[in-house]
Amino acid sequence: MIVIEEQNDLLKATVYAELSLADFREFETAAQHELRQAPKIKLLLDLTKMSGYTVDVAWEDIRFTRAHAHDFRRIAVVTGSLWVTWLGWLPSAFTDAEIKHFEDVAAAGAWLQGG
Numbered sequence: 586m587i588v589i590e591e592q593n594d595l596l597k598a599t600v601y602a603e604l605s606l607a608d609f610r611e612f613e614t615a616a617q618h619e620l621r622q623a624p625k626i627k628l629l630l631d632l633t634k635m636s637g638y639t640v641d642v643a644w645e646d647i648r649f650t651r652a653h654a655h656d657f658r659r660i661a662v663v664t665g666s667l668w669v670t671w672l673g674w675l676p677s678a679f680t681d682a683e684i685k686h687f688e689d690v691a692a693a694g695a696w697l698q699g700g
Contacts, residue, residue: 586601591619595627596619598612606641608642620656630663631693633690661693663688
């Protein structure tokens with residue numbers, strides 16, 4: 586399950602349990618909506634409650650990241666799990682966004698706002 590909040594040029598996505606392809610499609614739609622409002626957006630991904638993802642999501646993530654390589658200014662990934670942090674580095678090979686990992690949502694939000 587995914588919960589998405591859109592705020593100006595900031596997209597917040599929180600994943601609960603397993604991330605499915607339907608969840609990822611919902612994220613894609615929200616990101617595309619935000620990109621119609623601003624040329625570059627910021628993204629906060631809260632994966633602290635994520636238990637995993639389906640295999641088709643991994644491929645879609647790479648495809649999406651390559652298609653939007655220049656559309657994100659900053660990406661903050663919040664996770665307490667080491668494996669998720671390591672997987673978070675993979676998309677950085679396909680984007681010019683500044684990506685940083687956090688264990689705290691508040692710190693991630695402050696970094697995204699430039700603090």
